[in-house]
Amino acid sequence: MTPTIQPNQELQLYKAPADKPRWTRYIVVGVISFAMIWGMVFLYIASAPHYVSKFAFMLPGKAVSTKVNLESIGEASSSSSSPFGTRGVNPRVNYKEILLSTSVIGGAAKALNIDYADFRKPVVKLVDETTIIQVATKAGSPRLAQDQAQALISAFNTRIEILRADELDRREAGIAQALKSYKERLEAAQRALVLHKQSSEYVSGRQYEELSLRLERLKEEQVRAEAERDRVSNYVDQLSRNLGITPQLAASAFILNADQQFREHLENYQNATTTLAVYRSKWGQAHPQVVKESARQDNTLKALQQRSLELVGHNDMGTIKLISMNDAGKQSALFQDLLVSFAKIEGLIGKIQQLSSAITKHGLNLKRYAEEAAILENLERDYQIAEAVYTSAITQIDTSKTDIFASYPLIQVLAAPSLPSQPASPNKLLAIIGGVLGSGMALFGLFLLWKRKQLLQKILSKSGFGTL
Known part of the structure; x- marks a missing residue:
């Protein structure tokens, strides 16, 4: 059977002869530990000093926008939203990576004529809840640290400008590629519009409107002319009834009265009639003078009738009496007014006919122009759209050149590189404190090793397993 440990049985500590000089080992370990700790402290203190130059960047967060309006052509606009407006995108992180990139550090080293390996990597810190980027550079002298920061x-x-220029070039190249197709579309629309205008009488959108307005004016003028004709016709009818003549007879009298030859025949007839009346009052019907004058009267009457037949188509003697009435008598003024009114009616009738013909012609042109107007409107709209798109694309190229902070926001130097007055390392006070703390921890460890068995005995006794 295996032996068991009695709970109340006290175990005797076995002491080997070799354990007597154990303190010497602790002294050796302690000396070595102290030598290593303080050796590193002295090496750190004796190391070459390093100076740190600090500066800071700041990113303004205000958004900017640009808009260009071209009247009757189009518009172009460009806008840059706040660089911090997109969730999950922080341009400060991008700038941090650019600051730590080999191209930036290599460019700075080349500017100072030093090797890339000798230019220490800067320390970049992003300040929370701000747009500030803190940067620190380390060098062996204050001036070199400041020069490295500059x-x-x-x-x-320089790198940011190169990236911005490359972005603008790529953006402009893309727009220029699209601009080529816009230009071809514009030229095609322009050619179609020009060909339509060359082959059609309808060359302007205003023609249809002007033709419609002119047609309306002609119709209104025709209505007024017809109303005036009716008014004068009523007046002529009333005047004809008052004079006891018909409008047709008055019209014939107007035509005959205007003929010079008829007027001469009428004058001769009137003279012959007057002379004949005188002769008859003196002599009988067989007297030679009476016969001669009677023959003269008959001849002039035949001439009158023949001329009347040629002019008005009849030789009614009532017409001759009306013309004679125009020369003398109380009714001469009314007759003249009748003739003038009748002439006015004829003029109005001619005007109405002309207006009717013009209205018919304009109506046909309006119907013919309706289809051409629709075609022209479509062609002009296509041309205006193509022109607006093309002009907007050209303007967008120009406005895009001003929008240089879209992907790479504006960054400003908030604090210029400092010229350090004291080295950042080595820190003697910090090194001594570290050495003292390290020595204390070493002593505490040695003390725990020295008292480990007693501590184990106390732990075992409290747990009920007795003592070692």
Whole structure:
């Protein structure tokens, strides 16, 4: 059977002869530990000093926009939203990576004529809840640290400008490629519009409107002319009834009265009639003078009738009496007014006929122009759209050149590189404190090793397993 440990049985500690000088080992370990700790402290203190130059960048967060309006052509606009408006995208992180990139550090090292390996990597810190980027550069002298910071800023700005220029070039190349197709579309629309205008009488959108307005004016003028004709006709009818003549007879009298030859025949007839009346009052019907004058009267009457037949188609003697009435008598003024009114009616009738013909012609042109107007409107709209798109694309190229902070926001130097007055390392006070703390921890460890068995005995006794 295996032996068991009695709970109340006290175990005796076995002491080997070799354990007597154990303190010597702790002294050796302690000396070695102290030597290593303080050796590193002294090496750190004796190391070459390093100076740190600090500076800071700031990113303004205000959004900017540009809009260009071209009257009757189109518009172009460009806008840059806040660089911090997109969730999950922080341009400060991009700028941090650019600051730590080999191209920026290499450019700064080249500017100072030093090797890339000798240019220490800067320390970049992003301040939370701000748009500030803190940067620190380390060098062996204050002036070199400041020069490295200045060179780093220059190399960083140069790199940002290169990236911005490359972005603008790529963006402009894309727009220019699209601009080529827009130009071809514009030229095609322009050619179609020109060909239509060359082959059609309808060359302007205003023609249809002007033709419609002219047609309306002609119709209104025709209505007024017809109303005036009716008014004068009523007046002529009333005047004809008052004079006891018909409008047709008055019209014939107007025509005959205007003929010079008829007027001469009428004058001769009137003279012959007057002379004949005188002769008859003196002599009988067989007297030679009476016979001669009677023959003269008959001849002039035949001439009158023949001329009347040629002019008005009849030789009614009532017409001759009306013309004679025009020369003398109380009714001469009314007759003249009748003739003038009748002439006015004829003029109005002619005007109405002309207006009717013009209305018919304009109506046909309006129907013919309706289809051409629709075609022209479509062609002009296509041309205007193509022109607006093309002009907007050209303007967009120009406005895009001003929008240089779209992908790479504006960054400003908030704090210029400092000229350090004291080295950042080595820190003697910090090194001594570290050495003292390290020595204390070493002593505490040695003490725990020295008292480990007693501590184990206390732990075992409290747990009920007795003592070692």
